Amino acid sequence: MSTATVEQRLQKIWETPKGLWGWFATVDHKEIGVRYLVTAFTFLVIGGVEALIMRLQLARADQALLTPSMYDQLFTMHGVTMILWYASPILSGFANYLIPLMIGSRDMAFPRLNAFSYWSFLLSGVLLYIAPCLGQAPHGGWFAYVPLTNIAYSPGYGMDIYALSIIYLTISTTAGAINFIVTILRLRAPGMTISRMPLFLYSTLTVSTVIVFAMPSLTVACVFLLLDRHWGTHFFHVAGGGYPLLWQALFWFWGHPWVYVIFLPATGMISMIIPVFSRRPIVGYPYVAISTVLTGVVGFSVFVHHMFAVGMSDMAMSFFSAGSMTISIFTAVQVFAWIATVWTGRPVMTTAMHFAMGSVALLVIGGLNGIFTAVIPVDWQVHDTYFVVAHLHYVLIGSNVFPVFAAFYYWIPKITGRLMDEKLGKWSFWVMFIGFNLGFFPMHLAGFAGMPRRVYTYPAGLGLQPLNMLATIGAFILGLGMLMSVVNLIESLRHGRVAGKNPWNADSLEWETDSPPAPYGTVHIPTVASRHPLWDDHEEEYDPDNLRTLDYDRVTLASTWRDAEPYAISKMPMETLAPLLLAIALFIFFTAMVFELLWIALAGVILTFAAGCFWLWPRPRPARLEVSA
């Protein structure tokens, strides 16, 4: 006879020990997911503050709030922070938290690697922000074109920190991507065949694959840049037979697919949210799934077309427009699927739905003016003007920030167990939506009027002043709208209504767990019989003989990649400091490289190896797993 209930045993097996050690050593995907979300959101705030400072400077003509060099540093830090440290990690945060719950697994495939991804993401961000603290932030724009970024024109630590922190981040991102791929392909609940996966899994899977293939070229580019700057090589020096275009080629081989990395998971989230609030399954599930995958595939071929057909001079410009042109077909498929879903459903206009619909609207606008920039004469007229700034923010904010807010309103109740206030939420949405359009629409006009991007000021009397004033006011309104949501979240923690398991009456498995979920997820490993597990008649957790509780050790179920037939038991690791130590060792290495302290760098390498061995070394299971059965 068992002395403890199944729940108690599972709790004992899976919970992270309390206290400081437990906090640093945790491998729980939910804990790590929340940390990802908080950290990435912090980077959004930092990048946002940088943007607002720039907007203050540009509000009126001939202002001197910032020096030109400070302005250069600001837009570079803003771009780098937003693209690399906010837009993609925030999606990893959701994926981390949600994917194991969505597939009915007890954790990610590699929980320790997951912790390592997080710590190295955090520490690489810390490394990046050492630069402004030294007063030497990178200033070459977020794509850091050579020759401007060579040592001759960019002395100081700024560009070194840019390159090294990006190399560090690529390690973190690649590790995370590998983890997602294995998790999605190996740990799905019995019956969740590949054709029944929630669409968010399709987008995360695609994006992770893209990362695995695309990341290395960014690493190579940054290594070359460092070598050129400090070790006398000639990769980019024309005088030594080098090729400045090599930087652009390597950079965009990563940069182009990266747009989809930012964009696809967000569409995946919209594809989860819209059907729930339209009270019907999504229209054209297979088409949405396939166009998600094809977007990733096409991401690469577009790059090839850049390289061999167009040449690369207009790379910077054609980046976002060509991106939105080629994906426009696949995006259109998704957009039509969403519209048809809303059209034929019975929409419930919650805040999450507002944000989701708002981002669809922005995507359509962003896509339309993408076509503009693809028209050659227009292209020449607006090249490197504020038109581009406007366009890329429509695409990025429409395809990332708004879906992320939709996801916040939709999934935060799962994470905190409390519902956010709908009224304040809708206010926040409208303020953000209006502020955004007010802030960025005038930039199109400023671009047509000839205002170049990346200028720290402009003379009065060109008629640019009213437009810029509007843009600044809009940007602040947008910031205010975001702030309202943050207040809403903090308020909800204390006063929010208790959410319960499934406040939205949604269809996917994460809503089968408690809110917030127990450390082990569901008590019984669920079984899945359709695309909409919680909407069908099948009882996911029906398990009268307690065969699917796995309450004897920290383990979860491995299943085949296509049919999700269970075939083995995956052992899961216990809490450990190894991931943190490994991340710190790498941090020491990269920081030492910035200051060219080669002996310390070597020590960092040795520490890395030591931490790796400590990590992998087989250990007996701790006594606390010896639960009375």
Add this chain to the structure above:
Amino acid sequence: MNTVANSYVENVHKPLPTVLDQDRGTFAMLLVIFTELFLFISLFFSYFMLENNKHRWSFNNPPKLGYALVMVVVLVTSSFVLHWGEKQVEKESRLAGRIALAATIVIGLVFLTLQSFEYLSHWKTLAPYSDSYGSIFYAITTFHAAHVIVGLLLLSYVLALPRYAPARESPYRPYHVAAMYWHFVDIIWLFVVGILYIGANYHL
């Protein structure tokens, strides 16, 4: 739509499997190899792009084949030895596996020694800072050498493992995963030789 394709869903009274999952690590290593492969593809791509400026490269006599070909033989041998060792471990003869592992490590060290001799023989006429050819030549070969070192570290870790894993787990998985990486590094060397040495010598 709601037809049930999966026996576990139909039959909730069927117990779960009990075998331990052995493939997670292999799968992850496969993905690591993919991403590393793209690292080298980026490097080779850079080589070809810089080759457009060939007329400005200072080298008139391309790198000699001698060392490189010997090094091919060395690495390929190591791969065979390691593979044999893995087969032995699979057959539960651990000692043979360990010896093969140690031999592989020694051969790997020989490879690195040869490479440093090769560098010395070039250094007078060609250095990383001579021109872009020197830069890319040393970049690719050093990147590869760094991977050899990582491979060696992995193999030494496996060699040091007490019983290749705690009791209930398979005895040879860490061995297998490290070996995958080692074979990959070997294959990359074939491409390095093909492109940097043979290609340059025969103007392919």
